[in-house]
Amino acid sequence: MNFEQRGILTADELFGLPGVPSMERIARGPVAVIECPQEIPCNPCETACRHQAITIGEPVTRIPVLDPSRCNGCGLCLPACPGQAIFIVDGSLGGGKAAVTLPFEFLPLPAAGDAVTLLDRGGREAGQGEIIKVTATRLFDRTPLVTVSVPVSLAMAVRNIRPRLGRPNQPNPSEGGNGDDSSLA
Numbered sequence: 001m002n003f004e005q006r007g008i009l010t011a012d013e014l015f016g017l018p019g020v021p022s023m024e025r026i027a028r029g030p031v032a033v034i035e036c037p038q039e040i041p042c043n044p045c046e047t048a049c050r051h052q053a054i055t056i057g058e059p060v061t062r063i064p065v066l067d068p069s070r071c072n073g074c075g076l077c078l079p080a081c082p083g084q085a086i087f088i089v090d091g092s093l094g095g096g097k098a099a100v101t102l103p104f105e106f107l108p109l110p111a112a113g114d115a116v117t118l119l120d121r122g123g124r125e126a127g128q129g130e131i132i133k134v135t136a137t138r139l140f141d142r143t144p145l146v147t148v149s150v151p152v153s154l155a156m157a158v159r160n161i162r163p164r165l166g167r168p169n170q171p172n173p174s175e176g177g178n179g180d181d182s183s184l185a
């Protein structure tokens with residue numbers, strides 16, 4: 001059984017992808033993790049990257065290849081991906097923690113400091129985490145980015161969150177949100 005039959009990637013399949021950096025690179029700082037295993041006609045991630053860190057080329061059905069040495073973890077490729085297949089993982093936080101940044105197109109949005117339930121690729125609960133940052137800006141065309149602190153052992157497992165309901169004053173992506181795009185360079 002492969003990922004197409006299973007619906008999600010195994011660890012072996014994941015680290016076999018040319019868009020997935022090594023754990024050594026992840027430990028050095030934020031970097032894109034491109035979980036895109038299918039040969040489909042798609043390349044906005046390649047054109048979104050200002051650092052030429054993603055290569056698809058011709059034909060456009062090729063699987064994206066990441067050059068981790070060019071990637072600074074800016075996150076611009078995340079909202080560009082229609083499949084929400086790209087994440088930023090930062091294993092350099094220390095204290096047994098890592099940061100995972102993911103596209104999050106649900107309301108209510110969480111806010112920095114919120115405790116959230118961590119979910120794996122299959123939507124199963126993986127533990128508890130804390131929101132570090134929410135970036136909701138028009139630059140991202142209504143795809144907010146959420147950065148969550150996770151145990152470092154779950155850095156390559158957590159790929160979604162479940163916020164607590166009923167939180168007041170949540171940013172609205174259609175209004176530009178908190179507009180914090182200072183890391184988008």
Ligand code: SF4
Nearest residue numbers: 049071072074075077
């Ligand atoms: S995170 Fe930024 S530098 Fe890295 S691949 Fe994406 S757009 Fe390029």
Ligand code: SF4
Nearest residue numbers: 036042044045081083
């Ligand atoms: S934009 Fe997303 S779905 Fe399209 S090739 Fe890039 S990673 Fe894959």
